Amino acid sequence: MVSHEYVANGLRLEHTGQLNRELDMPKITQQYVQAPPFCLQVELCEGCNLRCSFCGLNGIRGKANDLKFMTLDLAKVLIEQIKESKWNSRIEFAMHGEPSLHPDLVKIVSLFRKGLPKKTHLMMTSNGGGFLRSPTELIDGVLINLNVLALDAYENVNIVPKILEKYTGVFKPKHYPKDKQANPHQRRAEGEHDLVIVQDISEATKGTHSSLNNHCGCGAPLNDSAQGKRCAKPFREMSIRWDGSIALCCNDWTGVYKCGNIQYKSIVDIWQGPEFQAARRKLYHGLRDFGACKGCDALSYRPGLLPDQRGNDSLPLPSPRDEAVIAKAVAGKTYTLPVLRDWQKV
Numbered sequence: 001m002v003s004h005e006y007v008a009n010g011l012r013l014e015h016t017g018q019l020n021r022e023l024d025m026p027k028i029t030q031q032y033v034q035a036p037p038f039c040l041q042v043e044l045c046e047g048c049n050l051r052c053s054f055c056g057l058n059g060i061r062g063k064a065n066d067l068k069f070m071t072l073d074l075a076k077v078l079i080e081q082i083k084e085s086k087w088n089s090r091i092e093f094a095m096h097g098e099p100s101l102h103p104d105l106v107k108i109v110s111l112f113r114k115g116l117p118k119k120t121h122l123m124m125t126s127n128g129g130g131f132l133r134s135p136t137e138l139i140d141g142v143l144i145n146l147n148v149l150a151l152d153a154y155e156n157v158n159i160v161p162k163i164l165e166k167y168t169g170v171f172k173p174k175h176y177p178k179d180k181q182a183n184p185h186q187r188r189a190e191g192e193h194d195l196v197i198v199q200d201i202s203e204a205t206k207g208t209h210s211s212l213n214n215h216c217g218c219g220a221p222l223n224d225s226a227q228g229k230r231c232a233k234p235f236r237e238m239s240i241r242w243d244g245s246i247a248l249c250c251n252d253w254t255g256v257y258k259c260g261n262i263q264y265k266s267i268v269d270i271w272q273g274p275e276f277q278a279a280r281r282k283l284y285h286g287l288r289d290f291g292a293c294k295g296c297d298a299l300s301y302r303p304g305l306l307p308d309q310r311g312n313d314s315l316p317l318p319s320p321r322d323e324a325v326i327a328k329a330v331a332g333k334t335y336t337l338p339v340l341r342d343w344q345k346v
Contacts, residue, residue, distance in 0.1 A: 033272060034235065034280065035309050036087040040267075041239040041250055042078065042112075043095035044070050044102045046336070049129035050157060054201075056253035057096060059218025059344075060336045067101060070242045074263070075108050078240060079115035081267045090187060091116070093124040095239055095250055096336075100130025106141040113145035121187045123148035125198075128159040139195065140169040148194050150176075150184035155200045164197070171195040213298040218253040221343040222295025228286040231293065232300035234279050235307055238271055245335045246270055248279050252292035255335025257326075275329045278322035280307060284315040291330040 047067035048057055082091075091112060093099040102108060112122055124142065128151045131138045143149045149171075153160040164173060173195045174182035184196045201212060214220035233249035240246055240262060241255070248257040257279065260270040270276065279293075284307055288296060305311040318326075338344075 032277065032307070032313070032315060034276070034307065036085070037089050037238045037271065038236045039092055039238075040082065040087075040089045041092050041095050041237060042070070043097060043240060043242045044093050044099040044105075044108060045097035046095075046242045047101075048098040048127070049101060050098070050127055050154070052154065054212050054219050056215030056218030056251070059215065059339055059341055060096065060253050062339050067097065068242050069102050070108070072104060072108055072111065074244055075111050076115070077244070078262055078267075079112055081262060082120075083116060084266070085268050088119070089238075090121045090123065090185075093122075095241070096253055097242075098127055098129050099124055100126045100128065100138070100142075102130070105130060105138065106145075109142050109145045119190050121148075122146045123150065123184060125150045125152065125184070127152050127154060127157070128163050131163055132159060135163045135167040136169045139163075139167060139171065143169075143171055143193050143195060147188040147192055148184045148196055150196045150198050152198050153200060160197060173197050175199075213251065214296065215253055216251050216256070216292040216296045217344060218338075218341070221341075223297050224288075224295060226297045226299060227288050229288075230286050230300060230303035230306055231283040231288065231296075231298065232303050232306055233298070234276055234283060238267065240267070241335060243335075247335060248276070248292065248329075251296060251298050253336070254292070254338045257291040257293070257329050258332075258335060259329065274325045278318060278325040278329075281315050281318040281322055282326070285317055287318070290326050 045067055047061060048055075051058060082089075093109070099105070109122070109124070112120075116122075122145065124146055126149065131151075139149065151160050151163065167173075171193060175197045176182040176184060177199060182194065182196050184194075184198060188194060212219070214222060216222075231249075233251070237249060238246065239250040244262040245255060246259045246261065246267075247255040248259060257275070259275040260273060262270070265273070279290075282288075282290060283293065288294060307313055307315050
């Protein structure tokens with residue numbers, strides 16, 4: 001865990017001990033240090049080969065083949081920052097696109113495996129689109145460096161059945177939630193590799209893949225059903241986009257709430273930074289009245305344990321200075337230009 005970070009008179013004492021000038025940063029003293037995230041979501045690709053009706057991709061993409069990829073150089077920057085953080089977060093290749101479409105898929109995944117401690121849990125969630133090119137070669141090439149490869153078996157798409165027909169590799173497929181032990185989000189032991197076929201999320205009624213949300217209005221209309229309820233995402237997850245930018249959570253598809261970019265600030269500094277901390281004080285009290293959180297209906301698992309991992313701490317109500325940080329974080333252009341849905345055009 002990093003040490004406390006203090007801000008006074010526009011000067012910030014970093015966790016590294018260096019003193020940096022932040023002329024435009026509100027003067028906030030942060031008393032609380034957030035525990036490391038359970039999960040780091042890494043976006044290898046923004047864009048997808050599919051256009052599922054429930055997906056927030058429809059709110060940021062006009063064309064299905066408009067793809068943007070994380071570069072190998074940026075991946076190396078991220079790997080070094082993860083290593084320096086000494087976090088033991090689960091790394092999940094997913095987010096706002098189909099990771100298997102990355103042109104250097106095997107190489108970029110191998111960079112993470114070779115560059116991070118052996119105990120690091122690596123997983124990928126995929127619709128399988130990129131693996132169709134060469135199922136056995138690509139699945140075995142990627143999964144030898146992953147702990148879990150989870151393939152979403154969407155019922156109206158024949159990708160996963162085609163893959164299973166052609167796959168002749170060394171990994172025996174497991175099925176979730178039929179097999180509860182195959183839960184793709186459970187950490188595996190070092191050296192364990194599972195190929196998991198996941199039931200269509202739009203059809204599942206149980207398991208960790210059985211609930212949909214409106215993706216902050218990009219996937220379905222906004223609603224206030226979750227207003228007053230805590231959200232755990234900015235306490236437990238950090239989502240790094242293809243270009244290194246970080247929004248408050250993965251459901252903010254357009255990137256309304258901007259927290260920083262790993263090319264200019266480390267993941268530790270961003271995680272403990274004023275943007276995340278101000279939002280946490282809001283969401284700890286169920287105040288979903290700002291940025292992409294306004295009208296988001298995503299629910300969290302065990303929110304009573306916030307803000308730390310055991311529910312032993314507490315956070316105060318947001319201050320006027322927190323509101324100033326939030327106003328700045330949501331001001332200006334979003335990370336990704338939106339494509340307005342029908343309900344957003346009214």
